[in-house]
Amino acid sequence: MDFSLVLVLLTAAMAAIWALDVLWLKPRREASAIASGEAAQEPALVEFSRSFLPIVIVVLLIRSFAYEPFRIPSSSMMPTLRVGDFIFVSKFSYGLRLPVLNTKVLSTGEPERGDVAVFRLPSDPGTNYIKRVVGLPGDVVSMRNKQLWINGEPVPSALLGETVEIECGGFWFDAQVGVETLGDHSHQVFLSEQRDRPSPFLDRPVPPGQYLVMGDNRDCSRDGRIIGYIPESSMVGRAVRIWMNWDAESKRPLWHRIGDPIE
Template sequence: MNFPLVMFILLVITGSIWLLDYLILRHKRTPDQSEPLWIEYPKSFFPIILIVFTLRSFIIEPFKIPSGSMIPTLLVGDFILVNKYTYGLRLPVINLKIMDINQPKRGEVMVFRYPEDPSVDYIKRVVGIPGDTVTYHNKQLTVNGDMVKMHYEGEYKYVESGLGYIYAEHFKEFLGDRDHAILINQGIPSLQLSSVRHFPFLDHCTYHRAGFTCEVPPGNYFTLGDNRDSSSDSRYWGFVPEQNIVGRAFMIWWNFNDFNRIGLSIN
């Protein structure tokens, strides 16, 4: 369901009824005549819908994490908040940018519309901005020829649906002006070549068994999941166009399974 579109339609309907009543219909009612229900209810809901629509469209939007591709930064079941104006103001529904504010930076966690199906929202970490050369070889990330520093933090164990416990190595990765946690499973190849699809600017990438190198084209971004060996990301379906960007994830506001995660910042 396209929630922004539904909200927009409800806003237009309730707003039109409110305006029609304000300009015309209320003047035709006698002082002792009450509002019809078809006018009373839309007028009551209009300000609420207007506030929710404005907040979700231009300021903050909530999302729920459905998969483990961003473990350990984000867990399945985390409810997060996304800043909608960090990367510029956009018109709702059509997602057209009307004002530039900031551009995504390496290391930031970004929500965007999945290039292969824009009705689906994805969340990944930005590792390459326009003009960057991103290389991932034998589990090591390199950007513009500089090897991204990693520090081993120990073993990490988590439960994956239907598979039981998964054991991985926990690293702190230093990308851009921030650090964040990633997981690496040495028993899984750096790249599943059979899963690489045909996507726009595929010719900007070179693939091999141990990894890949991609040159990020103008107006696009390269993303990876923090759970490197359990993530469908740019290495498989390509670059994220600027027009697909939704916003920057910045806080976990709820998790039914772990109240200690409430209020955590997203690094």
């Protein structure tokens, strides 16, 4: 369900009801009340529309141009983000776009290397993904023995000497914890002993106006190595903060994650 479309339709319906009442129904209702000597009664639907229209407009504006909430459904961005995290995404980081139409009306910035970005899947625009931007237009991105390379230079990284057991596609495997620095962003990654996956989107320049993205859980992520480059027009916004967490295993919030910035 496209919630933006629902909000736009709801706003239009409420505005139409309110305008119809002001221009036509209310004068007839008041004239009838004067003739009968009784107080004019405002219909419940008109009262509801008039009362809630400002609220719906504010929600639509905030969600379309400021911040939009998302829920993390998979482990592809672990350990940065985990299943059960609810996050805020800054919609104005990559430009203001009209709701539903997604047409950019104001340029306020571009994705930067290292950003955790939400984007619409090019093959299915109704599906949102969240990954880390690793390649900007013109970059040549490579993976060599679990090491990320950009434009012929290795990305600063190091293993922390810690191993964790993670689940991927119904299988469990051990992964080493590493730390990686992309631009101004330092973040942890999970690296297994699996071989680097081949991809037709690596070792070649990222096309103009497009980006290459990867999950921090490098060997358990359906990312740019599979789905290809992400056009700028598909970018939704930059993930900025965890506002809520609900752990499915313990059936309770993980309080220490709430309020954490997303790096």
